[in-house]
Amino acid sequence: MIAPLFALLATGALVLIMRRAMQGERVARLKDAEIDDYGLLCPAAVTRDLVDAELVKTHLATGGIRSTLATDLDGRIRVLVFADELDRARRLVG
Template sequence: MPPSDGWYLLGPFIAVALVGFLGAIFWRMGLQWTRPGDDPLRDLYEGLAIFDCGDDYGLLCPAATTDDPGVAEEIRVLLRSAGIRSTSAARPDGRLVVLVFPEEAEEARRLVGGSPAL
């Protein structure tokens, strides 16, 4: 048998009113939804490295950069013959970067600097 006095509507009404009240407070404080391009603070952290979309290869360092995949493979073969582990990655501009571990980067750059592949 349903209650006849209507008190069962009081709980949901209070919940809706509270959510509306909190929404109005947050809107007044300026906590509004924004689109990804509407970040007014973007100019402040433009130069910080953590927000930079530059070249990040994790634990690897670039040893050489080239436009030709064949040349990148020749460099990798040269480094492999010297006992240096390497890999290659494509940059956003289409060039290939030969990557090595940081402790082997200087030796790899010396070897690649005198390479006839370049």
């Protein structure tokens, strides 16, 4: 009767230890994701609202500038353009 109880407690302890270990990795991955590395893209504008970001993106498209959106961990939305179009994009956006 004691052996099955001991096995159950040991399994529960292992599950708790593994969950703690995995949480640490998830936090580390989130911290790595906070780095603003968008490769060849640069932020031309930052908005708090998806509708505003889409308006900026549409405005840039009418000016012939391709763009994409990226959402930060805090919910802000960056409108990204290629580095060689950054100055022109910022002038268009204002």
